Amino acid sequence: METLANLESFVRSAESGSFSAAARRLGLTPAAVSRNVALLERNLGVRLFMRSTRGLTLSEAGERFRHSVQGGLDSIQEAIADIKVNAGQPAGVLKLSAAPGFGMDYLLPLMPAFLERYPGVIPDWVFDSRPLDLIAGGFDAAIGAGFELPPGMVARELARIHLIAVAAPALLQGKRRPKDPSGLAEFPNVVIRSPLTGRLRTQVMRNHAGAEVTAKQRAIMLVNDPDALSRAVVLGLGVGLIPVPHAAPHLESGALVRLLPNWYGDVGAVSLYFTSQKLLPAKTRVFIDFVVEAFRAQHIARQLSAR
Incomplete structure (x- = not known):
């Protein structure tokens, strides 16, 4: 009969593709996790992982074995976790x-x-x-x-992330405000790069009636962080499409004003x-x-x- 430690070391290593990552989750050393998996392989008489300098890859037998034991291991650990939760205060x-x-x-x-x-x-x-x-x-x-x-x-959605067009009051002096997002190109813009891809984001904005228009931005500076974007726009460098939580304190203080109050961009969930x-x-x-x-x-x- 295999021990719970051997099975857990195998499943967590399979999930993360690394003995080191599995060790951090289990509170063990990488050597202990590797030893547990090796013992499991020896007892079963099959190779569960293909090992390389780039990490771990499940063998065909390892994939079948993981599928078979995952549910049972989860049930056992759920029961153990439930006992621990009810036995004392979280710590x-x-x-x-x-x-x-x-x-x-x-x-x-x-x-x-x-x-x-x-x-x-x-x-x-x-x-x-x-x-x-x-x-x-x-x-x-x-x-x-x-x-x-x-x-x-797993991910549990908490809220939606909305972008709004904002600018420093001084930047707007003597200028006609845009009627829709395409008019943002008439102003200098500070534009954010995607932190995932490094590419410039093309933002489609919608109004309360459901119409959609692509925001056209004439970039005069690029940044890769929403906090940096907010500060650059407060300095009057250009218009910015800023997430509501970053813009809110500056709108309240008067450092920024909102353009296109009926338009916003939905860029996904904060989870x-x-x-x-x-x-x-x-x-x-x-x-x-x-x-x-x-x-x-x-x-x-x-x-x-x-x-």
């Missing part, structure tokens, strides 16, 4: 990721209430705008947009990313529930909407 270091601006404006303000409720949990925040490998990085959860969803990860819903440690489960409830109670999705 431990909780590694989290979020984009700097969004994280500091919308997630850090939730932390006092979270820590008061769960004093045994220590949030370890990594603020980074770049897409991260959540499994290889050992993250318990991440909040953001544009993450690839590898096997073993909460975490590992398989059935296998969450208590610290991760309570964090997810807390954030989802806070977004609902504080109407944060409405605050992020351009509509």
Whole structure:
């Protein structure tokens, strides 16, 4: 009879394609995970992985075996996790990721209430705008947009990301405001590159009636970060298509004004990313529930909407 440690080492290595990444998830050393998998292969008499300098690839037998054992392993670990959740308070270091601006404006303000409720949990925040490998990085959860969803990860939508056209008041002095997004080309624009592809984004905007028009932008400067985009536009360098959460404080202070108030761009969802819903440690489960409830109670999705 194979041990749970051997089976778990195999399944997590298969999900991440790496003994090192599996070790971080399991709290073991890479050598221990490799040893567990090797013992499993020896006992079964088959090679489960094809090993190379680029990582691990499941063999044909390994793929069949993973398919057979995954469900049973999940059920066992779900039962173990349930016992642990009900046996005591959530505790431990909780590694989290979020984009700097969004994280500091919308997630850090939730932390006092979270820590008061769960004093045994220590949030370890990594603020980074770049897409991260959540499994290889050992993250318990991440909040953001544009993450690839590898096997073993799920995403729970929190809100939609809307872009609006904004500019510094001084930039608009003596100029006629555009009637629709195509008119943005009459102004200098600060344009953001996609952090995933490095390409310039072509944004289709829609109005409340459902009409769609492509925003035409005459770029005078390029950036790769929404915080940098916001600051450049506040400095009066040009018009920018800025996510609502980045534009909101500047609109409230008067540093920016909104052009085309009936138009917005929908660029996707901001989501909460975490590992398989059935296998969450208590610290991760309570964090997810807390954030989802806070977004609902504080109407944060409405605050992020351009509509």
